[in-house]
Amino acid sequence: MSEITIRKRSLEDAVVTQRKFFKKTAKGKIIKVIRERYLRDDIGCGILHCRECSATSSPPPCLPPDGALDHQQFPTGHFVLPDTNVFLSQMDLMESHLFRTPIVLLQTVLEEVRHRSLPLYNRLKALVKMEDKQTWVFYNEFRSETAIVRNEGETPNDRNDRGIRKATAWYNTHLSMTRPPIRGKQQKLLPVVVLLTDDVANRQNAEKEGMPSVSIRQYVEGMKDASQLADLLSAERDESIEATVASRRPQLYPDYLPNATVLTGIKAGHLHQGHYNANEFNYLEGSVSVPAFAKPVLLVGRENMNRAVHGDIVAVEVFNKTDWKAPADEVIDQEVALKNDDVEDSDEEGEPLGLVAEEQRILREEESARQAAERQPTGRVVGIVKRNWRAYVCHIDRTSLTSSSKTSISQQTVFATPVSRLLPRIRMRTRQAPSLLGQKILVTIDRWDSASRYPEGHFVRALGRVESKEAEQESLLLEFDVPYRPFGKAILDCLPPEGEQWTVPLKGDDSPEWRDREDLRDLTICSIDPPGCQDIDDALHARKLLNGNIEAGVHIADVSHFVSPENPMDTEAASRGTTVYLVDKRIDMLPALLGTNLCSLRPYVERLAFSVIWELSPEAEIVNVRFTKSVIKSKSAFTYEEAQLRKDDPNLHDELSEGIRLLNHIAIKLKAGRIAAGALNLASPEVKIHMESAESSDPIDVEQKQLHETNSLVEEFMLLANISVARKIQETFPQTAVLRRHMPPPPENFERLQDILRKRKGLALDVSSSGALAASLDKCIDPSEPAFNTLVRIMATRCMLSAEYFCSGSVSPDTFKHYGLASPIYTHFTSPIRRYADILAHRQLAAAIGHSTLHPTLHSKQHVERVLSVVNRRHRMAQMAGRASVEFYVGLAVKARGEKTARVVEEALVIRTFRNGLNVFVSSLGIEGLIRFKRDIDFDAENYSVTVDDVRIAVFDKVTVRIEVEQDKNTQRGKVKMTLTSPVDSSALQ
């Protein structure tokens, strides 16, 4: 147990021991603060086997008795004692594993670093703890011999320099005192403690006082690994930059124009309104798509982005054409570029000049590299039409913390780094910062003043530990704004009261279920779905007719029977818009009772359905089509694979197998017809995640999804049903039919891809029509690289617009076309359990065939538009959430695989080159990754290539990469990190 003592000091030494300074409160009052200081003699020098200090020192000493012996200038052994500026400007050097000299780190230095920059201070603390370094913190301000008092008229800097010199002198005397010459033995030459400083005046003073001092450059030159270490030296600071005390906080961003001016400006056409999109590769660049220009308006630099946050609707002013710029081709990572930014500095001292300078340097450098040819409209944000701020999932930035003691309850200002790379860091104040470290938290932005570099926000709640599945899942759902709360009572009350016991009643004229319904229970209907599918919303049948034609039917779950318009369940479904599929969780649009039971077309039970039945000629031409509500009884539920096996088994001649063969026969013809009409075969990276077991849900591996012939069978019939339904409802309700379209992409979108293909592979991409594009995509083949075609398809897909739902009365009929499917009209009808648009289509179709009357809301164009805009947004979000979930699990799988085999090495194709990196696509895992080079490499923008160590790497080149999952130190974000292993090993460059 620790002994309790009283630290006594006499009143006389109060002058030495007290520290006096003034500070200003938030209100501007000046307060005199006096702090005590207790001087002691038990502060150890940290040198092993020191006669005087070893016994008293805690923690145990770590410096070797003779210091480092490998420096040319100091053959007798030495220790370095760096001053503050060494750490402020040469931290990379000090952190290098090649810098192995034992370091004496003074408290004065440590504290000055802490005052100047918290992030650097945290790096310094990490350096002290590094295993392969010998660093001793000497608390010189507390040791009686080395403590000093500021003299009258002395600046704090001079005082600290004097303190550093005094400590150096003390060390050197201490060394000689504790190693007196032993009689009869040759006096061993003593090691020295060398003052390391770039400050000329300080060195001169040191010389006067007779202690060794040396500049960093000089010192490094005498070291063993001088050539490598010299690279790490940062350029000398521009000494003319002198920070001045700002009387007020300087304004960092221009003020917004008044609202009225903005609105009239937009009306008059000299301002443009649009959604602000941040650039995920470069935090100093964003863009706004406006109708007036084909290309989005580029915003370069903080000031022009003027506090816009991804998703805001902003008003932009476009510059003169001479000031237009090309988008950057460099990766600029906020966390890396601004890792030394200080939370509090940015608060009240306005602007640490170094950072502004740094950012401007980045921009300038980059600017010179921008290509003149690719100029696009450039402008600046002059006003915000609507902020779309919400709660963001963030992590606390560890380096911004002043105190990380768990028990600390002091209020701290910290950076919250959003998970999404599109968002700026958020400054927030919290008393619980230490306990929030390593957690996912929800933070909202409150305001962003023109004098504040970062937006200010506040903590909402903690989601849980980073990388715990619950937290990651919830954060995903929140990040993509997916409503995931359980269904409320009012909603569940809309379900049939029988619950799970509900069945189709016996056939009779009086039961409402059987009204106007066809009895198709005798048909040989089956469903084909992915394995483990619970919400079966479609089933199929086909049979030969006597006249030689073929009857084929698609039966869709009759969800609209259970979900009546405008009841709570319907409203909820409309606001959810779609079911969201995450890797290990499904967030239903409709309560599970409907989705997985009553509406699910399970085998061997009677279910209500909405059927589309065609009479097709053997050549798959539609002779006749009819729509009817029906009752069906599926004969079997197959997986794609089972259906495939059944079809391929020549011994099977039962009705089901024949039906599948017949369906397949037609599907092939339908597909051929579609392709001929110009449908695109697009690709997106799809992978499947293997779970270890159903319970643990720990992914163990990833493989690419396999596609069977039967996948395409089902797809063809669904397309056919959707197209037929679309025609029917458009005919009946030309004003309000719920349709889906895919706008043809503007040809400019393809320019870059075309250029890359031409230059790299000599291939041409014809984008004049979807058919031409499909044909030229088919020709993009590299016989040696099968993945190449897929990659081109993925890249082409990214150039396209996304498909959207629309109300037929809202747009002109010649824009109904679905580009990707090459269909003149299209809707979604076949998955009402998981998509709300399909429910609307069902209702419209039911009205169109006279089964029921159309609910008045579906006669209103505005209402349909409103519902569809929500559905469109939800749909987009659901896709992104699904993808992000896959990404997260791929990350876990890579980690799991890495643990087994030590490292994961995969082949990858380059899809984009940057001035300081590569973007690669790993097709086996379906992920993309960024490879960054810290050192500058040769970048050839014209030819889309970079040259690293004399090896040229260009877009579409095959490389091998090592994939690791590493936890970002600051954000705790699990990040897939890729390094190049061939043709060049890039690990040294990073």
Place this chain on the structure above:
Amino acid sequence: MSRPRGPTRLSKPYPGSRIEILNDASLRSEGRRPTELRAPTFEVVPGGADSADGSASASMGLTSVRVEVFGPREGRSRAQTLHDRASVNVEVVWVAFGEAGRRRRGRGDRRVAELTSSLRDTFQPAILTALYPRAQIDIHVHILAHDGALLSTCINATSLALLSAGVPMRDLVAAVTAGVHGSTVLCDLTALEEADMPSATVAVLPRSGKVALVGMETRLHVERFGEMFDVARRAAGVLCAEMRAVARGRAREILDAMDSGPAVLREGENDSGAVMVEE
């Protein structure tokens, strides 16, 4: 000087936000070890202001308090007199310069009111009030400077002032403030440290080991409390020895001045305070 200078640090959003409470070599921000107390000064001043019967001043580091004791004397107001014992009145005055920013704290101030009631509750049972029925003991506390551990300094000063006024007590009350930082217990907190960590003030009657007061305004896990409490109690014992020595020194002065008194005391063999009433 070629060092690029940052702006002079005049202002900071939170005072001391850049102070490390306990560094890696387990030194606190002013160079103390966790369980070292600040340099205390205790002074027993005879007479003191006006007609006080006893007065004393105490300081822990930069926290400084002066206390005057009046009485036991006849109760001024009839309503407050108790027929079987003396009533204890405490009045706390926080001088304007006693805190950074010259903040005026009147009688209605929450902290002043809390200090007042804490002091009364501590001393009412410690003083042998039953010896003076219908009398009144007035304790006037002046806070001259505040740098943490305020309540404990007030208690210590009051103890000595009562001693100097010759008010009979069960024991000298001594108090120490302790806090928990991480898993380390720190003794005698400064204002900076108090703002950062959960802390408690523990006042004890060292000879009987009885606890007169435990005051805690922050939340703390119950498992941490035991250790913190124990350290504070032991520290109070250490401090009490210091206070006794001062009291004895003062007594010796008086006796020397009178050139009389029991020889035992002069030789300093008696361990207890000079004017203590033995139980």
